[in-house]
Structure formats: C-alpha cells, structure tokens
Amino acid sequence: MTAVLLSPYACLALALALSNAAPVHHDIMIKDAAEDHSHPEGEDHHYEKPDRCKGIEFDAITPDEKGNTFFFKGDHLWKGFSGPAELSNNTFKELDDYHHLGHVDAAFRMHHQDDLSVHDHIYFFLDDKVFSYYNYTLEQGYPVEIQQEFPGIPSHLDAAVECPKGECITDSVLFFKDNEIYSFDIKTKSVKKKVWAHLPNCKSAFRWLEHYYCFHGYNFTRFHPVSGDVMGAYPKDARKYFMRCEGFGHGDGAKRQRCSEVKLNAITTDDKGRSYAFQDAMYMRLDTHRDGSHHFPISRLWKNISGVVDAVFDYGDNMYIIQGDQVYIYKSAAHFTLIEGYPKPLKEELGIDGPVDAAFLCPNQHIVNVIQGQKMYDIDLAATPRAVKMERPIPIPKIDAGFCDAEGVKVFIGPEYYSYQNPMILVMGKIKPTPQKISKEKFGCEE
Known part of the structure; x- marks a missing residue:
C-alpha cells in the first residue's frame, strides 16, 4: 500500500513551530509494538500482533522501490505509517524460511543509479547474511554472506541507511553497530569506520526527504549523515511524529493547503x-x-x-x-x-x-x-x-x-x-x- 504523508502545505504556524523537529505526518503515523516475544524452538512463533503505539524499539525501517515504508519488529512488519501489524513472511517469505524467528537486524533501500541492476533494491541483514529483494521477490543467488556483498561490514548489525552522493560525499551506505558507524562507498567498496559517541546507539535508521533519523527505544534523533551532528532538541518521541497514535500526534489538527x-x-x-x-x-x-x-x-x-x-x-x-x-x-x-x-x-x-x-x-x-x-x-x-x-x-x-x-x-x-x-x-x-x-x-x- 502507498503511504500518504502529511501535506507539505500544512499551516505554516505549525511547521515553523516544528522547525527543529522531524516531519509531522498526517496519514503516516505509526504505533509501536509491545514486547518482542521469544518462543521455544519448534513452536509456532506467530503470537499476538504488536502495537506500535505502546512504545517499542523497531528492528529495522526501510522504504521499498515504490516509496512504501516498512517498519519491522520481531516477526511482524507495518506497511506504511498507519495500520495494523502483519506477519513479515506474508510479504518477504524467504526471511522466515532462513531465519525462523523472522528477526531483521537492519535494512535499507539501495541508491546506486550507476548500476540499475541493484538500484532501488531492498537489502535485509539477518545475522551474517544479506538478502536482496526487488518487487518483493528475492533476487537469484541470495542470501549471501555480508562480507561477500559488503566487505568490511560486520555481522549482527543494528541499523543501516542509504546516503546518496550529494548528501554523503559519494553514494554510500551507513551501517551501525553499537556506537560504531561504517561508511561504505558503494562504487569502490571501501569502508571508513567512525565513532559518533554523541549519537545514541541506533537500532534502526531511516532516510526521508534528505533527512536522517536514528531510532532508539521509542525515540528518534535526527543527525547529519557525514558528521553525525545532531541539530535541535533531541531525542523526540517517535509516536508524536512518525505514527498516528491516540493522545500523541499533534499534527492531526493541521489542514492541508488548497x-x-x-x-x-x-x-x-x-x-x-x-x-x-x-x-x-x-x-x-x-x-x-x-x-x-x-x-x-x-x-x-x-x-x-x-x-x-x-x-x-x-x-x-x-x-x-x-x-x-x-x-x-x-x-x-x-x-x-x-x-x-x-x-x-x-x-x-x-x-x-x-x-x-x-x-x-x-x-x-x-x-x-x-x-x-x-x-x-x-x-x-x-x-x-x-x-x-x-x-x-x-x-x-x-x-x-x-x-x-x-x-x-x-x-x-x-x-x-x-x-x-x-x-x-x-x-x-x-x-x-x-x-x-x-x-x-x-x-x-x-x-
């Protein structure tokens, strides 16, 4: 389904009041899942649906090639910024085939216009494996070892996000593990390791309209993709900006400009x-x-x-x-x-x-x-x-x-x-x- 975002023409008073905040979405708000459930081996792991509005920590966030944004928690995902959770293997069935708990460590949408064979593909990272999808179909030959596709990038990642040239120096991917950030040059496959001690440990990361968001707990922090600098008062509660949750959203009263x-x-x-x-x-x-x-x-x-x-x-x-x-x-x-x-x-x-x-x-x-x-x-x-x-x-x-x-x-x-x-x-x-x-x-x- 296609997410419908807050109009760019929401009243300026609201927009200016949020000038140091992340975007407020109208029809794209999310609800956090309750707790991540673990289950004994061999038992069916599909239990009650998590609720995004209860303050969970997402495992991964990524848009697809059509612009739909997926939010992952355990073996569930949300399509877009509103609506209930559903089992992730309904959309990406091979993830569950290879990893029976369906837990995604990190995900991003590739930006590499010089190579259209990978541009706009979604990459999922599970333990030491990487999966490449396009149009919700697993590409032939995947999964492969992370080191095979992204040499120098560790396994068991926390988060990943694409960074196109012009926002980063080159077309790159930022990988997060603990407080370490690995900047991966897509063309040369070179890696630069950084430590952004001032940034919280990102458990998922999301790029939206040239803005970069680090999600940690049920909060998020906006950061600069090159320096890691945080501008403005953060962290902020994701339920107030990235999801529609009763009692949280403050953009519901803003009307779209005609x-x-x-x-x-x-x-x-x-x-x-x-x-x-x-x-x-x-x-x-x-x-x-x-x-x-x-x-x-x-x-x-x-x-x-x-x-x-x-x-x-x-x-x-x-x-x-x-x-x-x-x-x-x-x-x-x-x-x-x-x-x-x-x-x-x-x-x-x-x-x-x-x-x-x-x-x-x-x-x-x-x-x-x-x-x-x-x-x-x-x-x-x-x-x-x-x-x-x-x-x-x-x-x-x-x-x-x-x-x-x-x-x-x-x-x-x-x-x-x-x-x-x-x-x-x-x-x-x-x-x-x-x-x-x-x-x-x-x-x-x-x-």
Whole structure:
C-alpha cells in the first residue's frame, strides 16, 4: 500500500513551530509494538500482533522501490505509517524460511543509479547474511554472506541507511553497530569506520526527504549523515511524529493547503535532478513523490537563510539563492554548504540591483534569465565580470517564480503557471498560453 504523508502545505504556524523537529505526518503515523516475544524452538512463533503505539524499539525501517515504508519488529512488519501489524513472511517469505524467528537486524533501500541492476533494491541483514529483494521477490543467488556483498561490514548489525552522493560525499551506505558507524562507498567498496559517541546507539535508521533519523527505544534523533551532528532538541518521541497514535500526534489538527491557495516564491532543479519549491519560509522536494511530501524550514537545509527568498537557480554544482539585494551561493555536492565569502551584493555578483521576482536557467545553458517586474535580464554566468547581456520587456506582469527544464519554461503566478517552449517565446509571445493549475499530484495540496 502507498503511504500518504502529511501535506507539505500544512499551516505554516505549525511547521515553523516544528522547525527543529522531524516531519509531522498526517496519514503516516505509526504505533509501536509491545514486547518482542521469544518462543521455544519448534513452536509456532506467530503470537499476538504488536502495537506500535505502546512504545517499542523497531528492528529495522526501510522504504521499498515504490516509496512504501516498512517498519519491522520481531516477526511482524507495518506497511506504511498507519495500520495494523502483519506477519513479515506474508510479504518477504524467504526471511522466515532462513531465519525462523523472522528477526531483521537492519535494512535499507539501495541508491546506486550507476548500476540499475541493484538500484532501488531492498537489502535485509539477518545475522551474517544479506538478502536482496526487488518487487518483493528475492533476487537469484541470495542470501549471501555480508562480507561477500559488503566487505568490511560486520555481522549482527543494528541499523543501516542509504546516503546518496550529494548528501554523503559519494553514494554510500551507513551501517551501525553499537556506537560504531561504517561508511561504505558503494562504487569502490571501501569502508571508513567512525565513532559518533554523541549519537545514541541506533537500532534502526531511516532516510526521508534528505533527512536522517536514528531510532532508539521509542525515540528518534535526527543527525547529519557525514558528521553525525545532531541539530535541535533531541531525542523526540517517535509516536508524536512518525505514527498516528491516540493522545500523541499533534499534527492531526493541521489542514492541508488548497491548491488554489498555493503561491510559490521560487523553484529550481539541480544538476542531480533534485527539485525544490520555496513558499514563504519553507521549502519542499518535488521529485520524491514516492516517499511523500512535506514542508521544511528553508534554514534547515540552507544555513544562513531566514525568511522568504525571491529567486533560486542552479548553475553547475552551485545553487544561487537571491534574497533582497543579496545572493547566497551553496555547493550542492557538499549538502548545501555556503561558499566562503557569501552572501555578496547582487550587484557585485550578477550586475543588477535587487530585489528580483524570479530567475531560471535552462539546461546546459550559461545564461540566467532574471525577471524584475515586466523586464527580463539575460546575464552570462560564464563572463567575467558578470553583467546584463540583454534587457527585454515581457508581456506577463507579476510573475512569482520561473523554471526551465527540457520541456521549456514555466512561469508561476499564484496557483497557476504558463508554459513556453523557450525564453524567446516568453518574451515575444503575443498570445498568453492557457493557464495550468498547480496539481495535487506534484505539490501535495488539496483541490
């Protein structure tokens, strides 16, 4: 079943109040299992269903290739963030065939787009064995020894979580055992061992929308996947954020924003295909539909930014965020690290005065189109110094945000957008295209 996550457009007051917290999900909350039952050998080990709301410690958490999230405890699992437990061997029957108690030590979804034969496969770790599944089917040749598939990684793990390039330095997997963390480079199969003494011993780990969560007991702690740093007040009770439990959830009263109420301030896609939309002091990922949607404070991912941004665009490996008469440049590959010396005046960086209304850069181009009122400025980013190459009037007033991809240019005005084949047609077009509505499928709003 597909999990339905809390709308990214939950009221901003709630979202800002939770700016240092994990995402609050509407329809994806969980209930913790009671106690892990052990049973004499030879007896049927399938007893009463555990309850996630009673405060248990999960054995493993992982999404599948469709974005459904599985939570494991003993011989049971939960599909998604709400609903009752069911026997894990109903979905992954081979786990029970090989390990009769069905206990999963760790699990993660592989991110390795350079090798599509393993990308999006789910890996389960049981004692000294690893299982690879795709579409709930065990891959031929599995299980194998952990050392055969992941050399340098110990058996009897506590947790595992994928870490794509850009969030980690390379496409990696983080393995947890006691207070030791093994960072495994998927391409080179090299391992770096770390000790994050300040982080609790993770019994399961979960990556959701570029955020990393260590689950311990019935609590969780959000951490940085490279440094292990913990930002904000943790631990927090998982029942308040990752599951629907009576008396615990505080997101139930928040209402989803209607699509007719959406107004974007900026939108962009980086060179890795990650799409971000900015609204007021919040942002959301647009390219991760299978994992759900959620609004997060902009300052969580882009340090030093507070309040509303005016325009955003990507050039090379950098993201440019324009706010007032200042421009901030972040290194995307370094998990959005602000480049030393920034922010700088917009006049010094791009040769124009702020504020601006929108900016966009088409794929494989080095001309950024900056919209200010009913004028569009073409600025050559490859030139030194950067300056306005061309100034042209545009027929559309009050543009809120602009975006350009392989399909052309889209300019957003309130809850609608207009599509153009290229920037030239945007400038020269005499007839306004038919407006298209911001969709619930893309933005998670309600019609």
